[in-house]
């Protein structure tokens with residue numbers, strides 16, 4: 001039964017605080033271990049995410065092995081070079097100063113995967129939008145990210161990799177897509193400003209720039 005309007009609780013300030021404090025972390029990991037019970041809470045939060053047709057199409061591979069992480073970091077470095085090779089002038093100069101991963105410095109990697117066959121063959125709600133399965137995995141990642149922030153941990157999403165490489169490295173079956181390598185662990189601090197903004201790569205846009213009224217492109221005069 002839904003609550004009468006008068007009983008709707010006030011906004012949970014703590015949640016907004018966590019959303020505002022969440023940062024993508026690359027350089028601030030301490031490398032200290034994450035206590036088992038904390039890791040369990042963070043993974044449980046991820047597993048509580050909504051999913052299309054309750055398919056829960058995610059899996060979490062915990063990667064602590066240093067050799068595996070070094071091999072992944074080498075691959076990320078070569079993909080960083082591929083991206084850098086396509087840049088010129090100021091973009092190339094700015095990108096050269098940006099760190100894009102903390103794979104070895106973090107405490108562990110959490111690789112989140114997407115299994116499109118989970119919950120099938122008839123996934124309720126996915127018949128018209130195949131990507132709805134992938135959206136569900138991203139929600140699990142966001143839950144993990146916010147829960148980690150609430151626990152005082154940092155998370156860094158690394159996407160400078162080829163799916164085939166990561167599949168081979170971790171023995172992920174061919175039908176399962178790796179969606180993210182998340183660097184996780186205690187941090188010295190969570191920066192107030194996103195790294196990309198600090199380095200002058202790109203800034204957060206004002207909310208008004210992405211708001212439309214009734215039809216796409218209709219904006220009130222400012």
Ligand SMILES: Cc1cc2nc3c(=O)[nH]c(=O)nc-3n(C[C@H](O)[C@H](O)[C@H](O)COP(=O)(O)O)c2cc1C
Pocket residue numbers: 022023024025026099100101157158159160193194195196197
């Ligand atoms: C799908 C996705 C992939 C990302 N991949 C990388 C990455 O490979 N390396 C990196 O340093 N940051 C990566 N990020 C982090 C973004 O750069 C970061 O979220 C953005 O700059 C805003 O900063 P904030 O998360 O600290 O607010 C990724 C974020 C998302 C959502």
